[in-house]
Amino acid sequence: MVSAPQQQRTYFTELEKDMPWLKDKAIITALAELKDLKFSPDDIKYLKNMGINIPYKSGADAVKKIEKQNIRIMFDKPTEKSIHAQYDFGKNIIIINEKYKNTKDFAVILAIGEAILHEAGHANDNDGDSSVQEELDFLGMNAVAHRAFLKKYGNIFSDAREPIIRDGVSLYEELFFDPDPDKRRLIERIKEKYGDLPSGDRMHPPGAIARAIKR
């Protein structure tokens, strides 16, 4: 387990001032890390060539949206226990699986930041629905964020056993940036997890990968 490095005090102070409801130290740390996270333009372009468009161009963009839309973030029971995080449209709340509550493991805290980023994507759409393309857009954004954390913190995730890392953020980085040009493993995974959703929607028209998943 890796502990958090000395945080950027300014982000902590800003977040505590802008979101007075926010008391949980793990969530504050996750948001401070997200707020400081820059995405690589090359990674964004790589996704774009795959037909994947990400809604936020940096972690700060997502945090700004969370503040503006007054989204609450808390640990709670998700509707299914295998879900890492979800956005409750009716309540405007991002829920993080309560099994990670009180974590001191910095790698898990970064993964929570990535989960918040993904759910802030759903919140941005202002509808309660999702689609294969919508999930591709937000999971692709996770992959870009994950690469930014890897660049910043090195091999921090490599020994992790927690599902939110091993079967979540680390896995999607591997699948989206798979050297296989046909992205067969990505297609299989998304089909298995999200294959019942429609291929696309108003905000996320389906690209070639989403159409391949629905075939």
Ligand SMILES: [Zn+2]
């Ligand atoms: Zn999602």
